[in-house]
Amino acid sequence: MKPFADPNVAAAFDAFAPDTRTGILALRDLIHSTAQGLEPAVRVTEALRWGQPAYLSDKGTTIRLGAHKCACFALFVHCQTRLVSDFTSAFPNVDRIDGNRAILFDKIEQIDPNRHGWLIARALTYHR
Template identity: 70%
Template sequence: MKPFDNPKVAAAFEALAPPARAGALALRDLIIDTATTLPAATPLRKELRWGQPAYLAPKGSTIRLGAHKSASFALFVHCQSRLMGDFTSAFPNEDRIDGTRAVLFDDPHQIDPNRHGWLIARALTYHL
């Protein structure tokens, strides 16, 4: 697990239920790893948005992680962007989706670094 820069973000992860925390931490590592491969995604800011860990790149769209009413945890993107539409077109019927805003997970093993990394990379460079 990568160390935390922001104690408020660390506290938000700690507040998640253990199954959700494990998955959200795995997604966090994937976001950070993906950002390091994209020069336009650095510096990556780690903050709270709506009380959830959020990741913001200089030319990107916000990515949030947290619990979801219909799943253990979720990766959220801006609902008014085309990110989820592009994702579901590229990977039809691969994931449970909440409209235009989230990919839903019940287990960290459902995270696919290639597929979900694709979505993360698109979000981190959305405004390029």
């Protein structure tokens, strides 16, 4: 696991329920590994946005991680992008989706590095 550079982000993770924290830590690892696997690699900044851990890149759109009222945890993207609609077109009827803003998870085993990495890569490079 990559260490936290910002103690406020670490504290935000610590504040989540254990199941949520486990899930979003796995998504955090996937964000960092996906960013490093891009050509060229993308530098990701970790910060808090709306009180949630958020991941930003110079040419991307923000990814946020957190709890969701209808799931244990979720990966959020900016609702005014086409990211979720492109994702559901590429991978129809596979994940639970909240409108055009989030992929919902109930357990860590639902995270698919290929499928969700695809979405993360597009978010990190959205404005290229």
